[in-house]
Amino acid sequence: MxxxxxxxxxxxxxVRDEVAKGVAELVAQGGRTPGLATILVGDDPASEVYVRNKRRACAAAGMRDFHRRLPTTARQEEVREVIAELAADDQVSGILLxxxxxxxxxxxxxxxHIPYDKDVDGLTVKNVGRLAQxxxxxxxxxxxxxxRLLDEYEVPLAGAEVVVVGRSVLVGRPMAQLVLARHATVTVCHSRTKDLAEACRRADVLIVAAGVPQLIGRDAVRRGAVVVDVGIHRGDEGLHGDVRFEEVAxxxxxxxxxxxxxxxxxxxxLLHNTLEAARWQQGSAAPAA
Ligand SMILES: Nc1nc(=O)c2c([nH]1)NC[C@@H]1CN(c3ccc(C(=O)N[C@@H](CCC(=O)O)C(=O)O)cc3)C=[N+]21
Incomplete structure (x- = not known):
C-alpha cells in the first residue's frame, strides 16, 4: 500500500469538539440549548445503530436529544403529525427523518413537512434549491x-477533475453541487455510464457513492488520485465499501x-448542522456555504 x-x-x-465548544458558547450567551430530534420508523437494524450513534453524539456535544420511534405500520399522517409537533417545538433545532x-x-x-431551518439533513426542496443556486x-x-475531509488534507478542489459515482439525493447529487461550488470540474457517473472505469480515470478526486460493494478497482483509478469511499456494506468479515481498498491503495x-x-x-x-440551525433560528445568518 x-x-x-x-x-x-x-x-x-x-469537528465534534468544535461543535461542543460552539454549543457551550451559545448557551453562555443566553441562547437556547440546541436540540436534535431523530425519527425512526420501523425496525431496520442498521438504521437502529445509526440513530443510536447520532443520539449519543448529540448528547456528548451538549445538545438535547429528542427521539420519536414509530412502528413499521405507521401511516403517512401519523409520521406527518410527529414532524409537525417537532416543527412547532422551539426546543427542537433539528429534525432528522x-x-x-x-x-x-x-x-x-x-x-x-420539515421546516427548512430545521432540516439538518439538507434534504428539503428549499435547501436543495438553495444549494443548487x-x-x-x-x-x-x-x-x-x-x-471537510478534503479540506483538512489540503486536497485542492478549484480546477480539479472530480468524478462522483452515484446520483442519489442523499449523496451523489449534493456532492456534485458542493464541489462545483468549490470550482471543480465535475463528472457524475451512474449505472448507465458506458465505460465507468474510463470515466473514473479522469479523476483527481474520485468519490464513490454507488451502493455497490467493491465496484471500483485499480483500473478505475489514476495514479496519485484521491479516492473517497462512501459505501457501507456489512459482510461476514466486517464492513466493506464500494471500493476494493487493497487494490486502490x-x-x-x-x-x-x-x-x-x-x-x-x-x-x-449532523451535529455541526444542528448547531448552525439553532443559531439560525436564534437570529444568526443562514449557514454559509
Ligand atoms: N436521513 C438520513 N440521514 C443520514 O445521514 C443517513 C440516513 N438517513 N440513512 C442511512 C445513512 C447512512 N449513514 C451513516 C452514518 C454513520 C455511519 C458511520 O458512523 N459509520 C462508521 C461505522 C459504523 C458501523 O459500525 O456501522 C464508519 O464508517 O466508520 C455510517 C452511515 C447516515 N445516513
Whole structure:
C-alpha cells in the first residue's frame, strides 16, 4: 500500500469538539440549548445503530436529544403529525427523518413537512434549491463531511477533475453541487455510464457513492488520485465499501478507509448542522456555504 489514509475518525473528533465548544458558547450567551430530534420508523437494524450513534453524539456535544420511534405500520399522517409537533417545538433545532422509511410511506412528502431551518439533513426542496443556486443553507451531512475531509488534507478542489459515482439525493447529487461550488470540474457517473472505469480515470478526486460493494478497482483509478469511499456494506468479515481498498491503495495518493472514513464525518456534520440551525433560528445568518 502506498496511499496515505484519510482518518475520518480523527477529523470527526475535531469537528465534534468544535461543535461542543460552539454549543457551550451559545448557551453562555443566553441562547437556547440546541436540540436534535431523530425519527425512526420501523425496525431496520442498521438504521437502529445509526440513530443510536447520532443520539449519543448529540448528547456528548451538549445538545438535547429528542427521539420519536414509530412502528413499521405507521401511516403517512401519523409520521406527518410527529414532524409537525417537532416543527412547532422551539426546543427542537433539528429534525432528522432516518431513511429509508418503509415502502408504503412517501418520504419526499414527509421531508417537505420539515421546516427548512430545521432540516439538518439538507434534504428539503428549499435547501436543495438553495444549494443548487449557490445560496447559503443547510447542506447534506455526508457530502459536507467529505468536503471537510478534503479540506483538512489540503486536497485542492478549484480546477480539479472530480468524478462522483452515484446520483442519489442523499449523496451523489449534493456532492456534485458542493464541489462545483468549490470550482471543480465535475463528472457524475451512474449505472448507465458506458465505460465507468474510463470515466473514473479522469479523476483527481474520485468519490464513490454507488451502493455497490467493491465496484471500483485499480483500473478505475489514476495514479496519485484521491479516492473517497462512501459505501457501507456489512459482510461476514466486517464492513466493506464500494471500493476494493487493497487494490486502490496501491495507486491512490490518499484514500478513505471503511470503517473510519466518511461514516464518522456524517455524524459529526449532523451535529455541526444542528448547531448552525439553532443559531439560525436564534437570529444568526443562514449557514454559509
Ligand atoms: N436521513 C438520513 N440521514 C443520514 O445521514 C443517513 C440516513 N438517513 N440513512 C442511512 C445513512 C447512512 N449513514 C451513516 C452514518 C454513520 C455511519 C458511520 O458512523 N459509520 C462508521 C461505522 C459504523 C458501523 O459500525 O456501522 C464508519 O464508517 O466508520 C455510517 C452511515 C447516515 N445516513
Amino acid at each position: 502506498s496511499a496515505r489514509l484519510i482518518d475520518g475518525t480523527a477529523v470527526a473528533r475535531r 432516518q431513511l429509508p422509511v418503509p415502502a408504503h410511506l412517501d418520504s419526499e412528502a414527509l421531508l417537505d 449557490g445560496r447559503p443553507g443547510l447542506r447534506p451531512c455526508t457530502p459536507a463531511g467529505i468536503v 496501491e495507486v491512490a495518493s490518499l484514500v478513505t478507509p471503511v470503517p473510519g472514513g466518511v461514516g464518522p464525518m456524517t455524524i459529526a456534520m
